[in-house]
Amino acid sequence: TEPRxxxxxxxxxxxxxxxxxESLQLQQLIESGACVNQVTVDSITPLHAASLQGQARCVQLLLAAGAQVDARNIDGSTPLCxxxxxxxxxCVKLLLSYGAKVNPPLYTASPLHEACMSGSSECVRLLIDVGANLEAHDCHFGTPLHVACAREHLDCVKMLLKAGANVNAAKLHETALHxxxxxxxxxxxEMLIEFGGNIYARDNRGKKPSDxxxxxxxxxxxxxxxEKTPLTLSQLCRVSLRKATGVRGLEKIAKLNIPPRLIDYLSYN
Known part of the structure; x- marks a missing residue:
């Protein structure tokens, strides 16, 4: 008998x-009454396994059969992570359509951290659009911006910065510029400085990025x-205005009653 x-x-x-x-095999198992929420010793559910391998058809079958969308494994990760x-x-779209939390209360990497780690700009964009917390903090990695910079995923970095991620967020005083x-x-x-990155920020060892x-x-x-050349006045104004508009400020900037060229400049287009 199937374990409870x-x-x-x-x-x-x-x-x-x-x-x-193996979607056909999975469908047969589900139809014969197999439990879709069975956990391994690491608390990994079949939905975790399918999601990690990007098996969309299996994710769909499991969700339709009642798989818990926000189940946690031993590391605290959800299938969306x-x-x-x-x-x-x-898979990300399927999980979100079944109500997966974009900001699960985790002490570990959030779905946005994971998307930045894998360098999937499509996933990063979708998560930002559905309200992912840009400043989610992981004790090992820092913010999603830290992860994207450490892995050199420039397209993900730009998306985060354009959405209003804090360019000078610190992990043990270490910034994305470090x-x-x-x-x-x-x-x-150059991209980080353009968005207001502080070249004089010092980490917990007292070092600047240039060190x-x-x-x-x-x-x-x-x-x-x-360090020798001050930013232009236009660049300083752009950074100040972006700071004032805050997270997801692009929507506010697009509504400003100013020439389209200025809107493009403020939007980093």
Whole structure:
């Protein structure tokens, strides 16, 4: 007989079929009365397994059969976190349509962190659109912006910044610019400075971003240039206005009664 819900076991045939994307096999198991909410010793449900592998058809079958959409595994991750880690926009949309929480109360990485880690800009955009918390804080990774910078996913970084993520958010006083300097990415450094990144911010070791660059390297020269050259007045105004409009300020900027060229400039288009 099928073990009752909550009884801790190793992986079941439902887990195996879900993970492998064997939708026909999964459908037969469901029809024969298999439990879709069975958990393994790590509290992993079949829905976690299917989401992590981006198996959209299996995710659909499990949800329709009553799988718990916000079940937590041993790490506290929900199936939405796993779908974002896989970068499967189809699975993300399915889970959200069944009421998955975009901001589950986690002490670990949020769905947005996971999407930034996998570098799935499509998932990042969708999560931002449905109200993901841009400043969700993970004790290991910091904010989603920290993760996107550390992994050098520039398109995700730009999306977060355009949506109003705090460019100077700190994890142990370490900012996104510290990450950009450490990964030696000039494009990333310039983008963060353009959005108001503080080149003088010091981390818990008292170091500025430039302290993590090799002297005379391209990142060092870039930071040195900005240390010696003040930002233009137009750039300072843009950063100030964006700060004043706050998170998701793009909607407010688009409604301003000013020339379209200025709206484009303020929107970083």
């Amino acid at each position: 819900f909550g009884f801790w076991v190793e992986r079941t045939p439902v887990h195996e079929a879900a993970q492998r994307g 796993d779908a974002c880690a896989s970068g499967s926009i189809e 990450h950009a300097a450490k990964v030696k990415n000039v494009d990333l450094i 993590y660059t090799w002297s005379s390297s391209a990142p060092a020269k870039c930071l040195e240039y900005y």
